[in-house]
Amino acid sequence: xxxxxxxxxxxxxxxxxxxxxxxxxxxxxxxxxxxxxxxxxxxxxxxxxxxxxxxxxxxxxxxxxxxxxxxxxxxxxxxxxxxxxxxxxxxxxxxxxxxxxxxxxxxxxxxxxxxxxxxxxxxxxxxxxxxxxxxxxxxxxxxxxxxxxxxxxxxxxxxxxxxxxxxxxxxxxxxxxxxxxxxxxxxxxxxxxxxxxxxxxxxxxxxxxxxxxxxxxxxxxxxxxxxxxxxxxxxxxxxxxxxxxxxxxxxxxxxxxxxxxxxxxxxxxxxxxxxxxxxxxxx
Amino acid sequence: xxxxxxxxxxxxxxxxxxxxxxxxxxxxxxxxxxxxxxxxxxxxxxxxxxxxxxxxxxxxxxxxxxxxxxxxxxxxxxxxxxxxxxxxxxxxxxxxxxxxxxxxxxxxxxxxxxxxxxxxxxxxxxxxxxxxxxxxxxxxxxxxxxxxxxxxxxxxxxxxxxxxxxxxxxxxxxxxxxxxxxxxxxxxxxxxxxxxxxxxxxxxxxxxxxxxxxxxxxxxxxxxxxxxxxxxxxxxxxxxxxxxxxxxxxxxxxxxxxxxx
Ligand SMILES: Nc1ncnc2c1ncn2[C@@H]1O[C@H](COP(=O)(O)OP(=O)(O)OP(=O)(O)O)[C@@H](O)[C@H]1O
Ligand SMILES: [Mg+2]
Numbered sequence: 001x002x003x004x005x006x007x008x009x010x011x012x013x014x015x016x017x018x019x020x021x022x023x024x025x026x027x028x029x030x031x032x033x034x035x036x037x038x039x040x041x042x043x044x045x046x047x048x049x050x051x052x053x054x055x056x057x058x059x060x061x062x063x064x065x066x067x068x069x070x071x072x073x074x075x076x077x078x079x080x081x082x083x084x085x086x087x088x089x090x091x092x093x094x095x096x097x098x099x100x101x102x103x104x105x106x107x108x109x110x111x112x113x114x115x116x117x118x119x120x121x122x123x124x125x126x127x128x129x130x131x132x133x134x135x136x137x138x139x140x141x142x143x144x145x146x147x148x149x150x151x152x153x154x155x156x157x158x159x160x161x162x163x164x165x166x167x168x169x170x171x172x173x174x175x176x177x178x179x180x181x182x183x184x185x186x187x188x189x190x191x192x193x194x195x196x197x198x199x200x201x202x203x204x205x206x207x208x209x210x211x212x213x214x215x216x217x218x219x220x221x222x223x224x225x226x227x228x229x230x231x232x233x234x235x236x237x238x239x240x241x242x243x244x245x246x247x248x249x250x251x252x253x254x255x256x257x258x259x260x261x262x263x264x265x266x267x268x269x270x271x272x273x274x275x276x277x278x279x280x281x282x283x
Numbered sequence: 284x285x286x287x288x289x290x291x292x293x294x295x296x297x298x299x300x301x302x303x304x305x306x307x308x309x310x311x312x313x314x315x316x317x318x319x320x321x322x323x324x325x326x327x328x329x330x331x332x333x334x335x336x337x338x339x340x341x342x343x344x345x346x347x348x349x350x351x352x353x354x355x356x357x358x359x360x361x362x363x364x365x366x367x368x369x370x371x372x373x374x375x376x377x378x379x380x381x382x383x384x385x386x387x388x389x390x391x392x393x394x395x396x397x398x399x400x401x402x403x404x405x406x407x408x409x410x411x412x413x414x415x416x417x418x419x420x421x422x423x424x425x426x427x428x429x430x431x432x433x434x435x436x437x438x439x440x441x442x443x444x445x446x447x448x449x450x451x452x453x454x455x456x457x458x459x460x461x462x463x464x465x466x467x468x469x470x471x472x473x474x475x476x477x478x479x480x481x482x483x484x485x486x487x488x489x490x491x492x493x494x495x496x497x498x499x500x501x502x503x504x505x506x507x508x509x510x511x512x513x514x515x516x517x518x519x520x521x522x523x524x525x526x527x528x529x530x531x532x533x534x535x536x537x538x539x540x541x542x543x544x
Contacts, residue, residue: 138351177377177380177381178381178383180351180375180377181375181377181381181382183351183369184349184351184369184370184371184373184374184375185371185374185444186369186370186371186395195394196383199383199385199386200385203386211486276385278384278385278424278425280423
């Protein structure tokens with residue numbers, strides 16, 4: 001595919017005489033970059049081939065083949081279920097995660113700022129932290145019944161504590177020098193927050209948000225296996241229960257992986273914003 | 284101590300006066316006496332170096348002068364008014380890196396200039412970028428600058444708000460010896476051009492004698508003022524002259540160091 005592109009541009013002589021050597025150099029450079037970018041895909045392709053061969057040599061058929069999985073995905077598309085389930089899962093994550101972020105971040109920053117409050121709260125936070133969000137499933141169902149609300153609640157629970165802890169840490173680790181410098185230049189409390197505190201905590205917060213979104217995506221699948229009757233997690237248990245459609249099970253897993261990956265890519269692009277990037281590159 | 288030495292040079296207005304300042308830190312119920320009965324007068328436009336061993340309370344004294352700390356007892360006045368907190372007319376350049384890593388060189392220098400109109404601000408920024416030799420790095424972030432450039436940036440940020448006093452806490456301590464020399468002469472040049480009152484903390488005797496109008500020698504903790512040495516040599520100073528060496532060796536003796544290795 002790329003080859004045809006190359007020969008295509010070679011066949012435009014008017015261009016070539018203008019910046020012949022420079023253009024060709026750039027092209028070669030682009031080509032090697034393209035190969036580097038291609039490497040992960042080659043690796044994935046290799047794995048798929050290995051998967052295919054391994055499954056075919058196994059008479060017991062312990063896994064669907066890659067083609068059966070693709071077939072499963074197409075089946076879902078045909079029944080208008082793929083989009084519906086993806087949207088259902090993303091909807092729950094969006095709500096649970098956003099609510100958690102809206103509450104946990106300001107609270108955590110305030111707690112971190114007032115060190116005494118942090119000291120008083122620390123023990124309870126450390127006790128709550130090791131409790132898996134999944135342990136809340138029975139309580140979620142008791143409070144909210146089977147449905148969206150339960151799933152949203154579970155994602156909220158799973159995101160709230162990590163975000164709270166990240167925010168507390170971010171606020172605590174703002175060096176005094178920055179705050180003092182801000183005060184020295186005559187900033188009042190509101191300006192200190194906007195011009196010193198906010199930019200200083202941002203990089204840590206973004207990392208926390210990214211990791212927590214990953215957690216939320218894990219939790220939604222688990223929550224949907226039990227607490228609701230739609231979404232990608234539901235797809236997986238349902239495909240098994242209703243007729244051992246393992247092609248659909250693996251299809252669901254693949255889609256969960258892909259979407260999780262895309263969410264992470266999205267969050268990572270925030271880390272690239274110049275004025276947030278300082279803490280990742282400094283010393 | 285002879286009282287005469289505490290007073291500001293005659294004929295000049297007193298800018299800063301420190302009267303009977305003592306400072307005691309209390310941490311975990313433990314008291315640390317850091318400053319004891321410090322008295323000092325600094326006149327307008329004067330360059331004073333605070334010199335003393337590590338941990339003697341130089342940073343603490345500077346922090347009380349700048350209004351970041353309230354002394355346990357005693358008073359500090361600037362222009363005859365008691366200091367009640369930090370003030371943009373008196374900028375502190377921190378011992379640790381104090382430039383804002385989330386702002387570019389321009390953003391840092393312009394940090395204290397939000398009250399100016401945009402053209403005024405840009406002009407001021409350009410002026411100080413040039414003064415500290417950071418042309419071409421206006422859009423760079425501190426992470427892309429060397430240690431010496433960051434330090435110059437912080438000095439520029441301080442100068443840009445046109446303060447009448449500068450507190451510099453070992454600003455060149457982390458720099459290599461060549462950069463340090465360059466920075467010293469740049470600071471002198473700026474001081475001579477703009478006539479700020481400068482309080483400069485260092486534990487480098489040569490640095491103090493090269494820069495200051497007066498060197499304030501402090502004792503080990505609890506810090507007291509041991510001696511104030513006027514350096515009556517005009518700038519630029521010949522650092523191999525007899526008089527320079529006499530003054531320097533006098534301070535070495537005062538601190539209790541034989542000038543031999
Ligand atoms: N916030 C604080 N609480 C308790 N003790 C402190 C505090 N800040 C400083 N000290 C103590 O006060 C003493 C003087 O500290 P200071 O930072 O003023 O010294 P310094 O002369 O600037 O030293 P250096 O040359 O190493 O920078 C030290 O012994 C230090 O341990
Ligand atoms: Mg110090």
